[in-house]
Amino acid sequence: MTRRGWAGATALALVLAGCAGDGGRPQSASAQPAKARAPAPGRDKGYAHDPFPSTYHAYPGVPTLVTNVTIYDGEGGRIDRGSVLFADGKVVALGQTVEAPAGATVIDGTGKWVTPGVIDIHSHLGDYPSPSVQALSDGNEATDPVTPDVWAEHSVWPQDPGFSRALANGGVTTLQILPGSANLFGGRSVVLKNVYARTMQAMKFPGAPYGLKMACGENPKRVYGGRNRKPATRMGNIAVDRATWARAVSYKRKWDRYEDEGGDPPERDIAMDTLRGVLAGEIRVQNHCYRADEMAIVMDMAKEFGYKVTAFHHAVEAYKIGDLLKQNDTCAAVWADWYGFKMESYDGIGANLALLEKEGACAMIHSDDANGIQRLNQEVAKALAAGRRAGVNISDAAAWRWLSYNPAKALGIEDRTGSLKPGKMADVVLWNGDPLSVYTRPEKVWVDGALLYDATDPNRRPVSDFELGQPGEGDVK
Amino acid sequence: MRALLLAAAALIAAPAAAQTIAITGGTVAIGDGSAPVEGGTVVIRDGRIVAAGRGVAVPAGAETIDATGKWVSPGIVAGIGSMGLVDASGVSDSNDSSARNSPYNAAIDVSTAINPDGVVIGNERAGGVTRAIVSADAAGSIFAGQGAIIDLGDDAQPVTRPRAFQYVELGEGGAERAGGSRPAAYVMLADAFEQAADYRRNPVAFDGRGRDALLKRADAQALLPVLDGTMPLVVHVERASDIRQVLTLPRRYPKLKLVLAGAAEGWMVAREIAAARVPVMASAIADLPASFEQLAATESNVGRLQRAGVTVGVLFDGSGGEHNLKQFAGNLVAIGKIPGAAGLSWGQALAAITSGPAEVMGIGGEIGSLRPGRRADVVLWSGDPLELSSLPERLWIDGKPQPMRSRQNRLRDRYLTPADGALPKAYTR
Numbered sequence: 001m002t003r004r005g006w007a008g009a010t011a012l013a014l015v016l017a018g019c020a021g022d023g024g025r026p027q028s029a030s031a032q033p034a035k036a037r038a039p040a041p042g043r044d045k046g047y048a049h050d051p052f053p054s055t056y057h058a059y060p061g062v063p064t065l066v067t068n069v070t071i072y073d074g075e076g077g078r079i080d081r082g083s084v085l086f087a088d089g090k091v092v093a094l095g096q097t098v099e100a101p102a103g104a105t106v107i108d109g110t111g112k113w114v115t116p117g118v119i120d121i122h123s124h125l126g127d128y129p130s131p132s133v134q135a136l137s138d139g140n141e142a143t144d145p146v147t148p149d150v151w152a153e154h155s156v157w158p159q160d161p162g163f164s165r166a167l168a169n170g171g172v173t174t175l176q177i178l179p180g181s182a183n184l185f186g187g188r189s190v191v192l193k194n195v196y197a198r199t200m201q202a203m204k205f206p207g208a209p210y211g212l213k214m215a216c217g218e219n220p221k222r223v224y225g226g227r228n229r230k231p232a233t234r235m236g237n238i239a240v241d242r243a244t245w246a247r248a249v250s251y252k253r254k255w256d257r258y259e260d261e262g263g264d265p266p267e268r269d270i271a272m273d274t275l276r277g278v279l280a281g282e283i284r285v286q287n288h289c290y291r292a293d294e295m296a297i298v299m300d301m302a303k304e305f306g307y308k309v310t311a312f313h314h315a316v317e318a319y320k321i322g323d324l325l326k327q328n329d330t331c332a333a334v335w336a337d338w339y340g341f342k343m344e345s346y347d348g349i350g351a352n353l354a355l356l357e358k359e360g361a362c363a364m365i366h367s368d369d370a371n372g373i374q375r376l377n378q379e380v381a382k383a384l385a386a387g388r389r390a391g392v393n394i395s396d397a398a399a400w401r402w403l404s405y406n407p408a409k410a411l412g413i414e415d416r417t418g419s420l421k422p423g424k425m426a427d428v429v430l431w432n433g434d435p436l437s438v439y440t441r442p443e444k445v446w447v448d449g450a451l452l453y454d455a456t457d458p459n460r461r462p463v464s465d466f467e468l469g470q471p472g473e474g475d476v477k
Numbered sequence: 478m479r480a481l482l483l484a485a486a487a488l489i490a491a492p493a494a495a496q497t498i499a500i501t502g503g504t505v506a507i508g509d510g511s512a513p514v515e516g517g518t519v520v521i522r523d524g525r526i527v528a529a530g531r532g533v534a535v536p537a538g539a540e541t542i543d544a545t546g547k548w549v550s551p552g553i554v555a556g557i558g559s560m561g562l563v564d565a566s567g568v569s570d571s572n573d574s575s576a577r578n579s580p581y582n583a584a585i586d587v588s589t590a591i592n593p594d595g596v597v598i599g600n601e602r603a604g605g606v607t608r609a610i611v612s613a614d615a616a617g618s619i620f621a622g623q624g625a626i627i628d629l630g631d632d633a634q635p636v637t638r639p640r641a642f643q644y645v646e647l648g649e650g651g652a653e654r655a656g657g658s659r660p661a662a663y664v665m666l667a668d669a670f671e672q673a674a675d676y677r678r679n680p681v682a683f684d685g686r687g688r689d690a691l692l693k694r695a696d697a698q699a700l701l702p703v704l705d706g707t708m709p710l711v712v713h714v715e716r717a718s719d720i721r722q723v724l725t726l727p728r729r730y731p732k733l734k735l736v737l738a739g740a741a742e743g744w745m746v747a748r749e750i751a752a753a754r755v756p757v758m759a760s761a762i763a764d765l766p767a768s769f770e771q772l773a774a775t776e777s778n779v780g781r782l783q784r785a786g787v788t789v790g791v792l793f794d795g796s797g798g799e800h801n802l803k804q805f806a807g808n809l810v811a812i813g814k815i816p817g818a819a820g821l822s823w824g825q826a827l828a829a830i831t832s833g834p835a836e837v838m839g840i841g842g843e844i845g846s847l848r849p850g851r852r853a854d855v856v857l858w859s860g861d862p863l864e865l866s867s868l869p870e871r872l873w874i875d876g877k878p879q880p881m882r883s884r885q886n887r888l889r890d891r892y893l894t895p896a897d898g899a900l901p902k903a904y905t906r
Contacts, residue, residue: 130765130766130767131766131767131768131769131771131772132767132768133768133769161765161766162765165764165765169764169776218567319889319892319895320892320895320902321895322895323895323896324895335796335797336797337796337797337798337801338796338797339797339798339885340564340565340566340596340597340600340798341565341566341567341796342565342566342567342568343565343567343568345565346565347888348885349885349886349888349889350885350889351889355889355892355893355895359895369796370765370767371762371763371765371795371796372796374764375804375808378804378808378865381865381866382804382865384866385865385866385867385868386868386889388866389868390889390890390893391893432814436865436866437864437865437866438804438807438808438810438811438863438864438865439807439810439811439814439864440811441811441812441814441815455815455816456816458817466766467766467772470766470772470773471717471742471745471772471773472742472766472772472773472774472775475773475775475777475817476775476776476777476812476815476816476817476818477764477765477774477775477776
């Protein structure tokens with residue numbers, strides 16, 4: 001990638017400001033004479049696990065029936081010239097023919113496609129927003145290689161203009177915002193509904209599990225090695241990882257015992273809370289890792305300490321170990337064709353996704369980019385073409401799982417969104433043609449059944465505070 | 478018959494450019510803005526296009542290539558980038574795109590460093606790119622140096638036109654490189670031009686070899702063709718007001734041959750750019766206010782510039798390789814269907830990544846289209862070249878057939894089945 005500063009060039013700035021938080025410490029009872037043991041709070045009740053709760057609410061919608069439309073249900077199913085009905089924020093029915101209830105809006109979908117909304121498992125919208133100026137660059141707490149105490153949601157700027165582009169051009173309805181990859185333990189992620197709000201909390205996907213961003217490879221060793229700090233090598237990366245997990249195991253043991261048996265509460269450590277959550281299976285590990293050999297090491301490390309890697313992100317070499325990923329039930333989130341911008345991306349190939357699918361591994365597309373998130377459907381189309389060129393034939397409908405169901409599964413929200421099944425959230429895109437064609441755009445996007453983008457209606461085109469009153473406000477972007 | 482001809486060609490091992498090739502039966506897109514025609518023929522002789530279109534006769538003795546069901550187009554003219562200068566951009570040892578610690582700037586000549594054996598060139602060629610506009614990145618000055626036009630042919634002569642343009646930063650990037658402000662960048666530009674003029678008047682008296690010289694002798698020399706208008710000056714600016722300012726430069730330097738690069742807000746001043754007859758390598762699908770100089774960026778930029786009569790090429794500012802320009806072009810067709818936006822016709826979109834960039838850089842008479850006399854840079858595609866499902870199947874540069882294997886394809890083939898076989902993967906080639 002060029003550093004020339006073209007409009008579309010990806011910004012990968014590292015922030016050096018800020019300081020790591022020191023967790024709130026509950027008063028220690030050690031100075032006081034021994035008393036009767038305090039009652040046990042119960043497992044996971046020793047401290048709040050959701051101190052910044054979601055206040056998201058679905059906007060009102062009208063019962064809507066799209067007819068004569070090609071449907072990809074997001075789980076591999078396809079219906080030609082079918083219908084899909086959603087009402088009260090939920091998918092009601094889909095099939096060859098579906099009756100319109102009284103008062104429903106009926107849309108003729110002839111020549112068009114309906115799919116579940118796109119889900120991007122790897123975004124920095126809000127924490128590396130536009131404009132990409134230092135003052136808004138809040139994605140990397142690059143002051144220490146171990147910062148599981150930072151939460152991406154505390155950096156998310158809900159006015160990022162990028163959210164609107166992801167919605168209108170990309171059909172993105174759900175996205176995970178991650179901290180950057182300067183640190184081995186980068187911090188917690190947050191899953192958002194792609195609906196503008198005044199606060200981050202009002203964008204938060206209700207009940208979505210947290211993720212922990214981890215990173216292997218070049219970034220941590222470059223950032224800290226460059227300051228003559230540990231880690232300066234790949235072996236240093238793993239050494240610091242293991243030392244940290246060992247502490248986390250001990251922290252978890254103390255807190256589990258206290259919550260189960262009562263007594264003096266152990267000292268609170270906000271960073272360790274996150275790692276305890278991972279060890280308890282409550283928080284999912286989303287691991288930035290390019291090289292096949294490093295992914296294999298990380299999966300062994302996870303077994304050593306009793307956690308699971310949910311997905312490797314930027315896994316450009318995943319195609320070399322599709323069998324191993326499948327065996328470990330670990331997903332790979334990848335770009336279609338990014339490669340060569342650094343040493344660990346040198347072996348990236350366009351057929352990565354297709355080869356993973358062929359091997360039966362869980363795979364998905366991701367963006368990591370405010371531009372790429374607007375065209376994830378096109379990225380999948382390129383990956384399909386590369387696969388077909390290699391003799392791996394995957395149907396268009398099956399490939400849509402890379403865009404919605406598989407990321408939903410890796411985020412732990414597949415029971416609520418990611419496919420068009422009755423009872424699930426009506427996160428729906430109507431495309432003005434085949435969504436795997438370069439000539440196609442979203443025509444309408446619904447989130448929880450509410451029409452939040454309509455290409456034919458300028459009043460259904462969100463404009464963030466930042467863009468209001470500035471050149472280009474409200475333009476078709 | 479075709480197999481026989483190919484075998485014969487292989488036997489004599491003479492430069493293939495000497496022969497006549499006719500690609501028949503395919504959908505032919507000339508790359509000049511016109512709509513594609515079905516059942517067309519492209520005739521190549523001695524490395525040049527003889528004719529392309531419908532009703533073109535196949536010369537006697539020509540090697541005939543059947544393109545029925547496929548598409549034929551000129552190769553992509555990609556840029557402005559670092560093709561041939563970089564193996565892995567993040568590995569500084571392998572990256573010749575900028576020279577922060579050099580005392581020189583305008584004199585830097587990228588044509589001295591193009592490596593035709595680089596992996597990127599092979600990968601991009603397999604993706605349909607046949608020529609590239611290559612520039613250094615500006616580092617210690619607003620001047621990046623002299624860029625080149627190259628070909629991606631599998632041979633030892635990659636440079637089509639060395640010292641094809643001078644590249645300068647005058648927006649936020651220029652401000653940063655000039656010490657912190659746009660006005661400082663304009664002072665740097667004016668002073669460099671003044672010193673170049675001093676050098677021309679009296680080379681012996683020119684100081685440019687001293688440690689404290691603001692402009693080195695070599696840099697002053699390199700700016701003379703810019704002042705003479707024999708070398709285009711490519712100016713990277715994005716903001717509408719910056720573009721207006723750049724358009725005033727010819728008042729002071731009347732021979733200047735300006736080219737704009739970036740111009741994310743170009744659409745806001747499209748009529749002024751058109752009136753000044755300044756061509757643009759334009760930001761096409763960037764649509765975010767990525768900086769304060771790109772607040773009004775939109776995918777309608779190229780469509781609106783074109784509509785105003787500006788000569789436009791699509792600038793590659795994305796990821797994944799410059800062959801993705803075909804995806805950019807496809808998106809410019811798509812955006813045209815959205816009410817309130819401006820897009821391109823299919824023919825215009827193809828032109829915007831072939832003849833458009835060539836015209837902008839002043840080399841449209843040589844490359845970028847299948848018009849008669851142009852260098853025969855031809856791609857035979859499996860389908861519509863702008864469509865995501867289409868890939869190049871065969872490719873010619875200067876009429877020479879090119880290998881379609883790339884390092885990426887080799888890796889792919891090695892790992893089609895990831896498990897080890899009788900021997901480790903290192904033995905699979």
